[in-house]
Amino acid sequence: MFTVTRNKKNPIIKSNNDEPWRALAAFNCSPAKVGDSLHLVFRAMTDEALYKGHNVELSTIGHVMVDPQTHHSIGEYKVLIQPEEDWEMYGCEDPRVTKIDDTYYIFYTALSGFPYSAENIKCAVATTKDFKTIDSRQLVTPFNAKAMALFPEKVDGKWTVILTADSDKPPSKMAIAQSDNFDDFLNHDWWANWYEEVEHHNIDLRRVDTDHCEVGAPPIKTDAGWLLIYSHIQDYFTDDKVFGIEAVLLDKDNPRKIIGRTRYPFMVPEESYEQYGQLPDIVFPSGAMLDGDILTVFYGAADTTCASAKLRLSHLLESMQMEGKSYAKRYSGNPILLAKEENYWESSYVLNPSAIEIDGEINILYRALGPDNTSVCGLAITKDGYTIDERLDEPIYIPRAKFESKLKPPDGISGCEDLRAQIIGDRIFVTYTGYNGVDPPAVAASSISIEEFKNRKFQSWTEPHLISPVGIDDKDAAIFSEKINDQYLVFHRIDHHICADTLPELDFEKHQLDRCIQVMGPRKGMWDSLKIGINGPPIKTEKGWLQFYHGINEHHHYLMGAALLDLKDPTKIIGRSAMPIMEPETQWELEGWIDNVIFSCGQVVRDDTIFIYYGGADTVVAVATLSLSELLSQLNEA
Incomplete structure (x- = not known):
């Protein structure tokens, strides 16, 4: 049994009319530690304005340094990734950060066209060593996908990512991809072969066919296995969707194998900043961080602001692995x-x-x-x-x-x-x-x-x-x-x-x-x-x-x-x-x-x-x- 404690300082990142690039919203943040400091990258949106012949609410990826305890800003807000290439010209969304060696890999959703459709929504990756300069950026998937995240170390000797394939052509597939070489993730022919067997790679966490699941935070390694915090949306194909945050535990050596999972969402929209916004009644996990036994989940609230909440890892793992359904x-x-x-x-x-x-x-x-x-x-x-x-x-x-x-x-x-x-x-x-x-x-x-x-x-x-x-x-x-x-x-x-x-x-x-x-x-x-x-x-x-x-x-x-x-x-x-x-x-x-x-x-x-x-x-x-x-x-x- 466990409880979830929302940050009393929520929301931790908000829009700001004085900065047009985040005038409408700032949400879905992902954390990264640089030495003793904590950095957050997040999706920012402009108010609707004329852009390349269309009225667009343009998404970019912002960055700010925050206090490690309160998660409130202690540095300057800035745009980190903005549209430059044709394959991202209509927006860069929902970053997920993973550090390997001295490089931070920022996977994000790249929008190549407008109006938005499955054909122009794909995954991309950018790299940085200091969150000041982007060293590289490339399109990753040749097919419709979102919410890609890199495992923080090789699994069984292989680079490993998890992504939501066919995110806008349901049913989506929350799937694992692995390769000996990271460059394979940048090879469209490699992905074409992988996609032919996408069902084999799929981790289906839906309880009923009307559910929709998406990758949330990059996986975290624990003694019990890989912990994935993900989005579980009930009644997805209706106007009465229920957004929840859940967790699944994956095998250390074979992340396609499920060891345990939560039986119900442990978070749903309850607070006013989660219930009211540009898209109401949404909590969407986008990052997680472990400090001892304290797990911090970073999430987007109502597609408008960033927020965080804490829970005990040991209690969460116990609930996911317990025999039976009752603590008593x-x-x-x-x-x-x-x-x-x-x-x-x-x-x-x-x-x-x-x-x-x-x-x-x-x-x-x-x-x-x-x-x-x-x-x-x-x-x-x-x-x-x-x-x-x-x-x-x-x-x-x-x-x-x-x-x-x-x-x-x-x-x-x-x-x-x-x-x-x-x-x-x-x-x-x-x-x-x-x-x-x-x-x-x-x-x-x-x-x-x-x-x-x-x-x-x-x-x-x-x-x-x-x-x-x-x-x-x-x-x-x-x-x-x-x-x-x-x-x-x-x-x-x-x-x-x-x-x-x-x-x-x-x-x-x-x-x-x-x-x-x-x-x-x-x-x-x-x-x-x-x-x-x-x-x-x-x-x-x-x-x-x-x-x-x-x-x-x-x-x-x-x-x-x-x-x-x-x-x-x-x-x-x-x-x-x-x-x-x-x-x-x-x-x-x-x-x-x-x-x-x-x-x-x-x-x-x-x-x-x-x-x-x-x-x-x-x-x-x-x-x-x-x-x-x-x-x-x-x-x-x-």
Whole structure:
């Protein structure tokens, strides 16, 4: 599991109206180290103007020296490569820099005609030793191609490049080319022979035919293999494209062989500078740099500016090579609770448990349904966190109010759903979804003293009250365990977002939620792309509030992730998992009442172990564990 931290100084390179060559945009930068200094080369664009009889937004390649930490300029901006030859006369785009020996090889896209078409978009290369003078430039490919990058050393004794062939004649091919002699890359007859077998050279990273993949940064050598950061575009042939940044690990000696890859994009457009620009909603990787365990990804934002983000290489590699799809360790004895035929109220399904620890015992408060599809809450107890020591034969919480009592039909779904329990002071407060089968689902709340709960005086639950806005579909609510700024903070879910609101006191007859302060939303194209909601109540740690949450992807699978929130202001996100912590894998998570579901309403922390209690496929209850310290370390990388 890992998080991605965007540079707080983003965007790091922007357009400038005072310099016509970069008046419209400056984006898709690639880094190069020269001694202790850091240089960036980038694509720059003019405003539309008359050029060789056409109105053109002309692209050139710019250069600037930047601060190695902030990536902001500390030198003069200048044009490094501009159109000179016929084969690049209408633009030089998207440079990728690789150093071998004392020479920097800058591969770029050369445009030979206008209007732009596949026939006039090809790859070229320029060389320099100091980023002051271009020593040579030549056309490389005789066919349509983009995004070529040179490996930083020979692979199995051969010069090696990776490129996107047929970039404008889809389906494109992200392909490897190798030769004993670099000059072969400048020989069009050599490329003609290579292209005849382009499918053999192709590394097809598309998941479906409607995907489009392009080379991003030049490959980086790691102990595990060649790391390639690339662009993965979903729904490419529609007006609803989703640009994402992904990674693939290639074999050290045979880069056509895939060792591992990310299962989802780890970056999609989220920030305003990524969502708004001359081409909105684009993040496009163009460079990467490794410093110890810190991987910096440089990317273009909305085809307008340059930006950078950091993540830990070791955590990225772990996610790409792990067995299975989940970081959490499932208990070998799962599932720990099944439906119980002899008890009508829980004879169909048990699911979506909450959990609290009292006097060394973990109390699992789980949702249960019988043939009449009424949701109630059952109770099971475990001392070791895994083994069920006791399970009550009667529910501990049942529908009592009109808003949660079945109206129609007789077997329609209704009741008290997905209860979340939180200990505050000497009481246990529960929030849950109250549903009568007619009105929109709403958040309800009740409480009981710890002593009454321990003595099983479940008739002592306070009268339930709706606390969410009237007439609004609202679910997935939990109360923070202590006041923040003299207010009780409550998370809930409206319109697929995790929202926050405050209550001055926990008197639900007097006070209700009436705001949605958006905390987190879905990330289109990522593992949590459709909607999100909290899992269990937030957990206070020394690093921040730990919030597990569920995300639903485009296949309508329910997955689990986590976020770390600021202790003083939990609406501020410190870190958010780029990959899911758990996703459905076992048979009882993949198949059930609702297939492909992992859904938790509660976690318990014992020393460094987090016990995650969850429902599988809305049918059974299971448990998995995580290291608290490791999770906090990964979420707190910023």
